[in-house]
Amino acid sequence: MIATTTEIRVRYAETDAMGIAYHGSYITWLEVGRVRMLDEVGLPYRELESTGYRLPVLEVHAQYFQPARFDDLVSIKSIMNQMPTVRMRIDYELHCADRLLCTGYSLHAFVDNAGAPTKPPKHLLEKLREHFS
Amino acid sequence: MIATTTEIRVRYAETDAMGIAYHGSYITWLEVGRVRMLDEVGLPYRELESTGYRLPVLEVHAQYFQPARFDDLVSIKSIMNQMPTVRMRIDYELHCADRLLCTGYSLHAFVDNAGAPTKPPKHLLEKLREHFS
Amino acid sequence: MIATTTEIRVRYAETDAMGIAYHGSYITWLEVGRVRMLDEVGLPYRELESTGYRLPVLEVHAQYFQPARFDDLVSIKSIMNQMPTVRMRIDYELHCADRLLCTGYSLHAFVDNAGAPTKPPKHLLEKLREHFS
Amino acid sequence: MIATTTEIRVRYAETDAMGIAYHGSYITWLEVGRVRMLDEVGLPYRELESTGYRLPVLEVHAQYFQPARFDDLVSIKSIMNQMPTVRMRIDYELHCADRLLCTGYSLHAFVDNAGAPTKPPKHLLEKLREHFS
Numbered sequence: 001m002i003a004t005t006t007e008i009r010v011r012y013a014e015t016d017a018m019g020i021a022y023h024g025s026y027i028t029w030l031e032v033g034r035v036r037m038l039d040e041v042g043l044p045y046r047e048l049e050s051t052g053y054r055l056p057v058l059e060v061h062a063q064y065f066q067p068a069r070f071d072d073l074v075s076i077k078s079i080m081n082q083m084p085t086v087r088m089r090i091d092y093e094l095h096c097a098d099r100l101l102c103t104g105y106s107l108h109a110f111v112d113n114a115g116a117p118t119k120p121p122k123h124l125l126e127k128l129r130e131h132f133s
Numbered sequence: 134m135i136a137t138t139t140e141i142r143v144r145y146a147e148t149d150a151m152g153i154a155y156h157g158s159y160i161t162w163l164e165v166g167r168v169r170m171l172d173e174v175g176l177p178y179r180e181l182e183s184t185g186y187r188l189p190v191l192e193v194h195a196q197y198f199q200p201a202r203f204d205d206l207v208s209i210k211s212i213m214n215q216m217p218t219v220r221m222r223i224d225y226e227l228h229c230a231d232r233l234l235c236t237g238y239s240l241h242a243f244v245d246n247a248g249a250p251t252k253p254p255k256h257l258l259e260k261l262r263e264h265f266s
Numbered sequence: 267m268i269a270t271t272t273e274i275r276v277r278y279a280e281t282d283a284m285g286i287a288y289h290g291s292y293i294t295w296l297e298v299g300r301v302r303m304l305d306e307v308g309l310p311y312r313e314l315e316s317t318g319y320r321l322p323v324l325e326v327h328a329q330y331f332q333p334a335r336f337d338d339l340v341s342i343k344s345i346m347n348q349m350p351t352v353r354m355r356i357d358y359e360l361h362c363a364d365r366l367l368c369t370g371y372s373l374h375a376f377v378d379n380a381g382a383p384t385k386p387p388k389h390l391l392e393k394l395r396e397h398f399s
Numbered sequence: 400m401i402a403t404t405t406e407i408r409v410r411y412a413e414t415d416a417m418g419i420a421y422h423g424s425y426i427t428w429l430e431v432g433r434v435r436m437l438d439e440v441g442l443p444y445r446e447l448e449s450t451g452y453r454l455p456v457l458e459v460h461a462q463y464f465q466p467a468r469f470d471d472l473v474s475i476k477s478i479m480n481q482m483p484t485v486r487m488r489i490d491y492e493l494h495c496a497d498r499l500l501c502t503g504y505s506l507h508a509f510v511d512n513a514g515a516p517t518k519p520p521k522h523l524l525e526k527l528r529e530h531f532s
Contacts, residue, residue, distance in 0.1 A: 012434070012444075013288050013427040017281035017336050023190040024160040024279055028412040031157070035411070035470070045411075046470045057156040061194045070283050071434070071445045145301070145311075146294040146423055148416035150469050155412050161279040168278070168337070178278075179337045203416050204301070204312045289456040290430070293423040323422040327460045 002080040002131045006036040010072045020067035026102050027060060030092050033076035034106065037090065042127050053121050055088065055108040062104035072096045083132050084120045086110065135213040135264045139169040143205045153200035159235050160193060163225050166209035167239065170223065175260050186254050188221065188241040195237035205229045216265050217253050219243065268346040268397045272302040276338045286333035292368050293326060296358050299342035300372065303356065308393050319387050321354065321374040328370035338362045349398050350386050352376065401479040401530045405435040409471045419466035425501050426459060429491050432475035433505065436489065441526050452520050454487065454507040461491075461503035471495045482531050483519050485509065 014025035038045045048055065068074055077093040087107055094102040112118045147158035171178045181188065201207055212224040220240055227235040245251045280291035304311045314321065334340055343359040353373055360368040378384045413424035437444045447454065467473055476492040486506055493501040511517045 011427060012282055012430055013290055015283035016278055017283075017285045018187055018189065019283045019285075022279055023193060024157060024164070027157040027160050028410060031411055044470065049469075054151055056151065056200075057197055059194075059196045060156060061192075063192045064190055067189075070448075071443065144294060145297055145415055146421055149411055150414035150416070150418045152416045152418075157412055161277060164278055177337065182336075203315075204310065284453055284455065289459060290423060290426040293426050297423070320417055322417065322466075323463055325460075325462045326422060327458075329458045330456055333455075 002037065002041065002128070003077060004033075004037045004040045005075055005077045006033055007073055007075050008032055010068050010070050010074060012070055015070050018067075020069055021072075023062070023064060026062050026064070026094065026104070029074065029076055029094065030060070030062070030078075030090075030104055030106055033078035033092055034090055036076075037078040037080065041124075041131070043124050048121065048124065051121065051123075052113045053118070054111045054113070054115075056111060057106055058087070058109050059107040060104070061106075062102055064102050066096070066099045066101050068094075068096055068101050074101065080128070080131075083125070083128055084110075086117065086119065088120065135170065135174065135261070136210060137166075137170045137173045138208055138210045139166055140206055140208050141165055143201050143203050143207060145203055148203050151200075153202055154205075156195070156197060159195050159197070159227065159237070162207065162209055162227065163193070163195070163211075163223075163237055163239055166211035166225055167223055169209075170211040170213065174264070176257050181254065181257065184254065184256075185246045186251070187244045187246070187248075189244060190239055191220070191242050192240040193237070194239075195235055197235050199229070199232045199234050201227075201229055201234050207234065213261070213264075216258070216261055217243075219250065219252065221253065268303065268307065268394070269343060270299070270303045270306045271341055271343045272299055273339055273341050274298055276334050276336050276340060278336055281336050284333075286335055287338075289328070289330060292328050292330070292360065292370070295340065295342055295360065296326070296328070296344075296356075296370055296372055299344035299358055300356055302342075303344040303346065307390075307397070309390050314387065314390065317387065317389075318379045319384070320377045320379070320381075322377060323372055324353070324375050325373040326370070327372075328368055330368050332362070332365045332367050334360075334362055334367050340367065346394070346397075349391070349394055350376075352383070352385065354386065401436065401440065401527070402476060403432070403436045403439045404474055404476045405432055406472055406474050407431055409467050409469050409473060411469055414469050417466075419468055420471075422461070422463060425461050425463070425493065425503070428473065428475055428493065429459070429461070429477075429489075429503055429505055432477035432491055433489055435475075436477040436479065440530070442523050447520065447523065450520065451512045452517070453510045453512070453514075455510060456505055457486070457508050458506040459503070460505075461501055463501050465495070465498045465500050467493075467495055467500050473500065479527070479530075482524070482527055483509075485516065485518065487519065
């Protein structure tokens with residue numbers, strides 16, 4: 001199991017006319033959490049791309065509990081509960097202080113530069129295995 | 134059952150470095166479909182807001198099948214399968230020509246101006262009932 | 267001189283906590299106007315890209331007069347006042363009904379697939395020349 | 400003169416099909432820089448809002464020199480060259496390492512909760528004066 005936490009501050013651009021963060025903004029925040037997780041694992045997404053891999057999103061889900069507001073400091077916890085196979089699933093928990101804002105998950109495929117499905121890169125699996133043994 | 138269809142064209146702003154529409158862009162497109170559905174039902178969201186209602190998103194889900202690209206004409210089918218109670222659920226199917234791009238749903242609460250949960254507005258239920266009888 | 271007009275409706279995603287359309291949303295709307303202009307000229311941007319050209323933005327400017335609100339119908343007038351040379355400039359005027367919302371312009375270069383500056387494509391100049399003679 | 404610097408990392412959501420950061424993303428980054436500047440001055444925008452002020456954007460300008468790419472660390476320098484009068488102008492310089500990406504400025508009005516133009520709040524002017532004496 002891998003869990004990493006990163007923080008963002010809500011931008012004005014991310015709010016909407018309800019006076020709170022637009023629900024779609026959270027989808028981008030999940031991306032921020034996911035990218036930081038791969039950084040911490042030691043295999044930045046940028047590097048994955050440069051070695052010919054892409055991790056397109058197959059599925060995304062978010063459940064909203066409390067609103068975030070402009071300038072709120074939102075902590076994004078990203079959790080990988082199991083080793084990726086042909087799919088990689090990441091779960092998320094977003095908090096502002098001790099308020100739970102949102103939970104969600106994203107499901108990803110591994111594809112090569114041509115967009116064809118492929119196995120997860122070996123060096124990614126090796127890096128991840130350290131965390132699951 | 135209510136089903137309405139609207140169309141958008143993929144903006145460059147909505148694409149990402151994979152050369153396709155960013156998965157988060159679809160969440161906004163679901164909103165476009167939902168707003169158009171309320172228009173067609175005869176109760177524009179704008180009017181709902183002006184009479185003191187908000188329909189915040191409780192949950193959103195999207196599953197991606199095929200990518201959309203810049204300038205693609207995407208049709209957004211929004212479907213209400215059952216009358217709203219304290220919750221309103223809308224399902225979505227997005228196509229580009231005959232390619233299925235994405236399916237999803239959103240779940241909404243009804244709240245008043247102060248953010249307190251409330252029953253769906255009577256005039257909305259009346260309008261909807263015509264479609265479910 | 268070429269002038270084309272297209273319309274968008276303000277999405278909830280494009281509003282902010284001031285209750286109006288976020289000023290950055292207009293920059294995307296300028297793109298929508300520009301893309302539609304190239305469509306009407308008979309040389310869609312998509313086609314320009316497929317023949318190896320890109321028109322990156324060198325400069326963008328917007329001046330805001332009146333706010334747009336959720337669901338407002340915004341008309342985007344895009345104007346090309348002179349034939350492109352190594353640069354292409356487009357001016358914009360955005361209205362909601364008879365209210366002037368915003369004026370602006372964008373300045374573009376022509377680059378090839380490798381990102382190197384290049385002359386505007388001949389077929390674009392030919393199409394444009396019809397409008398400037 | 401006040402100058403503050405903050406950093407963002409380019410999100411995948413902020414890239415486009417050219418493989419670089421979408422030009423409109425920079426407009427949001429200017430906002431991030433501006434908000435951080437007000438924080439450092441000791442008068443967070445959030446507080447300004449809670450005391451009944453808004454600083455809508457009257458004008459925004461950006462000039463692009465080099466592209467930013469996904470995951471790039473972009474430093475945003477925000478500069479206030481003169482004390483605000485009825486208007487406030489902020490200039491920006493964006494770098495990635497030693498590459499200049501973008502320069503720009505934004506011009507703001509001060510308005511009250513009702514949207515009527517007003518003088519800048521006294522406590523803001525006092526805070527700023529310390530930097531201009």
